[in-house]
Amino acid sequence: MVSYEKEQKVCRIGPVKLGGQPGENPPLLIGNIFQKGDVMLESRKEGKFNREGTAERLAALKAISEETGVPALVAMVANSADEMKRYVDFFVETSDLPFAIDIWVEKVRMEAARYIAELGLQDRVLYNSITPWDKDLEGQVAELKSLGIKHVVVQVFDEHDKGPAGRVKSLKALMPIVEKGGFQSILVDTSVMNLPTISLSLKANHLIKQQFGLPCGFAPSNGSYMWRKSAGDRGKAQFAAVDAGVHAVSALLSDFLLFGPLSGIGRVFPAVGAAHAMMTALAFEERGFIPDQAHPLAKMFPDVLTQFQKEGEG
Numbered sequence: 462m463v464s465y466e467k468e469q470k471v472c473r474i475g476p477v478k479l480g481g482q483p484g485e486n487p488p489l490l491i492g493n494i495f496q497k498g499d500v501m502l503e504s505r506k507e508g509k510f511n512r513e514g515t516a517e518r519l520a521a522l523k524a525i526s527e528e529t530g531v532p533a534l535v536a537m538v539a540n541s542a543d544e545m546k547r548y549v550d551f552f553v554e555t556s557d558l559p560f561a562i563d564i565w566v567e568k569v570r571m572e573a574a575r576y577i578a579e580l581g582l583q584d585r586v587l588y589n590s591i592t593p594w595d596k597d598l599e600g601q602v603a604e605l606k607s608l609g610i611k612h613v614v615v616q617v618f619d620e621h622d623k624g625p626a627g628r629v630k631s632l633k634a635l636m637p638i639v640e641k642g643g644f645q646s647i648l649v650d651t652s653v654m655n656l657p658t659i660s661l662s663l664k665a666n667h668l669i670k671q672q673f674g675l676p677c678g679f680a681p682s683n684g685s686y687m688w689r690k691s692a693g694d695r696g697k698a699q700f701a702a703v704d705a706g707v708h709a710v711s712a713l714l715s716d717f718l719l720f721g722p723l724s725g726i727g728r729v730f731p732a733v734g735a736a737h738a739m740m741t742a743l744a745f746e747e748r749g750f751i752p753d754q755a756h757p758l759a760k761m762f763p764d765v766l767t768q769f770q771k772e773g774e775g
Contacts, residue, residue, distance in 0.1 A: 463743045467674040472646035474612045475559035475585045477532045479648075480676035480716045484744025487531045487737045487757050488678065489717040490730060491561060491587075492522060495548055496538040496722065505540065508547045512555075518723045519556045525726050529734035530760035536561040536589060536719065542572035549577065561587035561614075567595045571604060578608040590614035590650060591639060593631055602642040612646035615639055617665070628652065628665040629672065636673075648717055649677045656684035659707065663714045670714075681711040682721030701728050709736040734761050745769050 463483040471481045479489040494515060495502050501518070503509040519535065526533040535558055539545035545562060552560055562577070564570040570588070577586050588610050595601055605613065615635055619627030628651050639647060651665040659681055666677035685704040689696040696703075704725060709732040711718055720729045734757035741758045742765070744750040751773055752758050752766070759766045 463740060463747055465670055465674065467671060469670065469674045470647075470676060472612070472648070472676055474534065474587055474646060477534060477559055479532065482744065482748075482750075483714065484737070484740040484742075484750060485752070486716070488712050488715050488733055489532045489534055490526075490733060491534045491536050491717060491719045492723045492726065493536050493538055493563065493719070493721055494518070494723060496563075499538075499722065505544065508544055512551065515551075516555045519552075519558070522723055522726055523556065523558060525730045528760065529730045530755055530757035531730050531734045531737070533730075534559045534561060534587060535723075536563040536587075538563045539573070540564075540566075540569070542569050542576065545569075545573040546576050549573075549580070549582075553580070553582065559585050559587065561589045563589050567592075567597070567601060571601065574605060574608055574610055578610065583609045583611050586610070586612065587646075587648070588613045590616045591635070592616040593618060593635065598635070598638050599641075602638055605644075606642045610642075611644055612648070613639070613642070613644050614648045614650050616650040616652060617669075618652040623654065623661075625651075625661050625665040625668055628662070629668050632669060632673065647675055649673075649675050650719075651677055651679045653679045653681065653683040656688045656703075656707065659684050659711060663711065666714045666716075676716035678715040678717035678719070679711070680719035680721070681707045682719060682725070686721055704728060705732040708732050712736040713740055731761070733757075738762050738765070742769075745773075749773060 469481045472479055479486050501511040501515045522533050537548040562573045617628045617631035619631045649669055651662040653662055662679045669677050685707045689700045705728040708729045712733040738758045751769055
């Protein structure tokens, strides 16, 4: 029920491990800083931000990750390479978590990648992302390889087939190019359009894991925050419950999730940890899998883990 015949790729980004069979490694939760509307961001143009407040948020993120057993990574959003350089310098001085560069424009994204390579941070960074809309896929992948970039996100989507099969088709078209990069980690983002159709991304995750064995995920926050904006007062009142629920459901068939601003860690991490513990219980029932002490089942439900250990010995 929760196992794939295809061998599942397990990736390591810094200390973080993700991918594999369902129930084994908890989903990597990727949160944003310096995105549009971030209260810590004082002036994007001048590169000014609340350094103390951001450092406190990063410390809180690491603490709840350790408390729940759900791994964390920080995506920094920027519009220019110079802006991203300031953020990277601050981040590596402040936190030991892995991080991602989150830049839409291909040219700017590559400039940031060059700077990260100069700093020798290739083991720690996630390049987000290679997309079907990039103008020079071959050149981009070739330069990333020459820079020693090891971990990339590949975003998949088909304008003519917006269902799960279209995302699989998109990946099949991209992989012959992406594989030339020799990357250690290829994470597949199955593109959220809105909240209800997150189910299509979940099905695409299943199909891609089934056929390729690659770690898959997406941004449930794109759907939940979109709904919050459109739902007015009702959205404001109900948002926390909806956001936690959407992330919990998404965690059942995902290896990573982009959850939006760090202000959401208090609801998203426990919800994802609990959902993943449910999948781990199925993994134990199906194939006798028992996690280690860093796993959400051990952190959040130690009595259940003890029960499984006893049953496994019996």
